[in-house]
Amino acid sequence: MTAIVSIKDVEKIYDSGFKALDGVNLDIAEGEILALLGPNGAGKTTLISTICGIVQPTGGSITVGGYDVVRDYRATRSMIGLVPQEIALEPFEKVISAVSFSRGLFGLAPNPAHIEKVLRDLSLWDKKDAKIMELSGGMKRRVLIGKALSHEPRVLFLDEPTAGVDVELRKDMWAVVEQLKAEGVTIILTTHYIEEAEAIADRIGVINKGQILLVQDKADLMHQMGRKLMRIELQNFVQTVPDALAGYGLQLADEGRSLTYAYDTSKERTGITKLLNDLQAAGLILRDIQTEQSSLEDIFVDLVKEPSA
Numbered sequence: 001m002t003a004i005v006s007i008k009d010v011e012k013i014y015d016s017g018f019k020a021l022d023g024v025n026l027d028i029a030e031g032e033i034l035a036l037l038g039p040n041g042a043g044k045t046t047l048i049s050t051i052c053g054i055v056q057p058t059g060g061s062i063t064v065g066g067y068d069v070v071r072d073y074r075a076t077r078s079m080i081g082l083v084p085q086e087i088a089l090e091p092f093e094k095v096i097s098a099v100s101f102s103r104g105l106f107g108l109a110p111n112p113a114h115i116e117k118v119l120r121d122l123s124l125w126d127k128k129d130a131k132i133m134e135l136s137g138g139m140k141r142r143v144l145i146g147k148a149l150s151h152e153p154r155v156l157f158l159d160e161p162t163a164g165v166d167v168e169l170r171k172d173m174w175a176v177v178e179q180l181k182a183e184g185v186t187i188i189l190t191t192h193y194i195e196e197a198e199a200i201a202d203r204i205g206v207i208n209k210g211q212i213l214l215v216q217d218k219a220d221l222m223h224q225m226g227r228k229l230m231r232i233e234l235q236n237f238v239q240t241v242p243d244a245l246a247g248y249g250l251q252l253a254d255e256g257r258s259l260t261y262a263y264d265t266s267k268e269r270t271g272i273t274k275l276l277n278d279l280q281a282a283g284l285i286l287r288d289i290q291t292e293q294s295s296l297e298d299i300f301v302d303l304v305k306e307p308s309a
């Protein structure tokens, strides 16, 4: 993997003494969409801010395109577009001026053709002369993306791009992200919405209390989610799993009143039919059967839950 962003042992202790990042290591591949999931206060914004050079890490190092974000700040910042969580726009400004002005901030010459492309891609071209105050919330968010894309960045950070946005607009936003990816932009987004990570990410990272708990290909996670658990309630109690059923990896539950069987729904053969026959042959009578599917949500909740005291 060619990493465009490389984060090594990054730590951030704020002046208050609070440790918001605690030894973060993460490589982000050129052209991927990485979703960072985490509960409130997990450190997502702090992590993005350190990569963008807005917050100084108190330990470790970060490179973007091979340049150090602290030492070579101007070089790295010019490669990055940042769409912040909060909408901070000048209400009386016109859409096209807001987006063009952002490009100027990076010391780049005007490029009306690029600005037009950005506005067209974001379906904002017909609103180019509208004042920001005349736009809907969803359009304002798209203006923020337009500003972040005005200087042709290679890496785009989207901090909670669809917080408080309705389902339809959320899907529009996902389509915009997909299109940017097709153009080769690397995208890192933070989100509270698990379905958002499921819908658009190539990889999913989970962060909690300043630590990365998991970074995995979405496809692998989905595979993990394809695992189901079957709980077989029995009429008769059993003390141990009968030898004849040893090959199934069954677990005793409910003090011998149930057996659980884990299987992979993505496999052609789940083994369920044979197991049910073998249960009968072993003299076990079934009272009920339930199945449970693990989801990304379960995985996420399991990862971030507080250990019980």
Ligand SMILES: Nc1ncnc2c1ncn2[C@@H]1O[C@H](COP(=O)(O)OP(=O)(O)OP(=O)(O)O)[C@@H](O)[C@H]1O
Residues within 6 Å of the ligand: 014, 015, 016, 018, 019, 020, 038, 039, 040, 041, 042, 043, 044, 045, 046, 047
């Ligand atoms: N400037 C600051 N000084 C002190 N503590 C801060 C500062 N900025 C953030 N924090 C703390 O660092 C922790 C991580 O905050 P951060 O905004 O990075 O989390 P987050 O994962 O983005 O949360 P959310 O999902 O709520 O936006 C929080 O406990 C927050 O209170």
